[in-house]
Amino acid sequence: MLDHEQVLIRRGPRSGLPVILALHSTALGPAAGGVRLWHYPGWRDGLTDALRLSAAMTLKFAVTDLARGGGKTVVAMPQGTRLDPARRRDVLRDVAEVIDSIGGRYAAGPDVGTSPADMAVIREFTPHVFCTPEDQGGSGDSSPHTARGTLAALRAVSRRLYGEAGLKGLRMGLIGLGHVGEHLARLLAAEGVELTVTDIDAARTRTAEEIGAAWTGPEEIISADVDILIPAALGGVLTTRVVRDLRCRAVVGPANNQLHAAEVADLLYQRGIVWIPDYVAGAGGVINAVTTELHHFTSDDARARVDTIEDIVTELLRTADDLGVTPAQAGHEMAQRRIRAA
Structure with missing residues (x-):
C-alpha cells in the first residue's frame, strides 16, 4: 500500500532522464530530503x-523531533550514463x-551523487x-555533521555495551571512506x-595509512572480530546471510537503508546484536x-542539536527494553507517536 502523500515522475525535458520526487509526509511540517x-x-x-x-526521512525528522516531513528526489540514470x-x-x-x-511542500539538499555546488544551481x-x-x-557540506552525529550515536551504544561513553580502545570496522566515512x-x-x-x-588505502587504520577487503570486514561495525557506504549491506556472519556486538552507521529487508532487524535482535536505525x-x-x-538556528545551537543524537539513541534503546521490541520497532513507535501528536 502506498502511504506517500504525493509521488511525481517526470521525464526531464532537457536531460531526458527520469526525475522522481517522493513526498512521504508533511504531518510535522514541510518535507525535506536529498537529491540522489x-x-x-x-x-x-x-x-x-x-x-x-523518503519514508526514512519522515522517521528521521520525527525521532529527532524536528518540524519537518520526509521527501526524496531521485534521478534514475541508466547504467553507464556520464554527465558532462x-x-x-x-x-x-x-x-x-x-x-x-509543488509550491514549497518540499525542500531539497545534497545526497549521493550531488553536492552543495549542485544545490546552488538548483x-x-x-x-x-x-x-x-x-x-x-x-x-555547505553536511558530511562533517553527519559524522559528528554518528559519533554521538556510537557513544550511546558504547555506554550500553560497556557502561561508559568513551570509545578509546574499542575495535570498530568501518565500511566506506567516502565523504562521511572519511570524516x-x-x-x-x-x-x-x-x-x-x-x-x-583501493585508492582509499592512503587515507587508512594516514590515520593508522588497518585495511581489509569489503567481504572480509563483515566477519571481522570487532566491537562495532559501521556501514558508511550505500544501503542494503545487511542481508540475512551477512547477519549470520557478523562477529560484532553492534551495528551503528550513517549509510541509508542498511537493511536489505525489514526482517533483518529481527535477525539482528535474535543474535543479540544492537542495531541503531540508520535514520537516527x-x-x-x-x-x-x-x-x-x-529554521535559522545559530551554528552553535545546530551543533548542540546534532549532539543530542546521543540522548536520542539512549532513549530509543530504553524504549526498546521497556516494550520488549527491537530498536527498529522502538524507533518506528517513537516516530509515529510524535506524528500522531501533531
Whole structure:
C-alpha cells in the first residue's frame, strides 16, 4: 500500500532522464530530503529507492523531533550514463522545476551523487533548497555533521555495551571512506579507536595509512572480530546471510537503508546484536542543515542539536527494553507517536 502523500515522475525535458520526487509526509511540517543522482538498472528501481528513502526521512525528522516531513528526489540514470557539465546543469534544472512545482511542500539538499555546488544551481530556479555552499550563505557540506552525529550515536551504544561513553580502545570496522566515512574515520582515530576500514576504491588505502587504520577487503570486514561495525557506504549491506556472519556486538552507521529487508532487524535482535536505525545514526547532517538554513538556528545551537543524537539513541534503546521490541520497532513507535501528536 502506498502511504506517500504525493509521488511525481517526470521525464526531464532537457536531460531526458527520469526525475522522481517522493513526498512521504508533511504531518510535522514541510518535507525535506536529498537529491540522489545515481545509476539504476531501470527507473522503477529509482522509484523504489525514492519511496524507501523518503519514508526514512519522515522517521528521521520525527525521532529527532524536528518540524519537518520526509521527501526524496531521485534521478534514475541508466547504467553507464556520464554527465558532462552542460548536461549535468540540464539535469539539475529539471530537478529544480519538479521541486518548484509543488509550491514549497518540499525542500531539497545534497545526497549521493550531488553536492552543495549542485544545490546552488538548483537554487537558481527554485528557493526550496538547502546545503548550498558556505560562501553563498548556506551550510555547505553536511558530511562533517553527519559524522559528528554518528559519533554521538556510537557513544550511546558504547555506554550500553560497556557502561561508559568513551570509545578509546574499542575495535570498530568501518565500511566506506567516502565523504562521511572519511570524516568519521578521522574522528574515530582521534578518539583512540582500533579501526579497520574498507572501501571499493583501493585508492582509499592512503587515507587508512594516514590515520593508522588497518585495511581489509569489503567481504572480509563483515566477519571481522570487532566491537562495532559501521556501514558508511550505500544501503542494503545487511542481508540475512551477512547477519549470520557478523562477529560484532553492534551495528551503528550513517549509510541509508542498511537493511536489505525489514526482517533483518529481527535477525539482528535474535543474535543479540544492537542495531541503531540508520535514520537516527545518520541524522546529523540534515539536522545541522535544516536547523541552520530552514529554521535559522545559530551554528552553535545546530551543533548542540546534532549532539543530542546521543540522548536520542539512549532513549530509543530504553524504549526498546521497556516494550520488549527491537530498536527498529522502538524507533518506528517513537516516530509515529510524535506524528500522531501533531
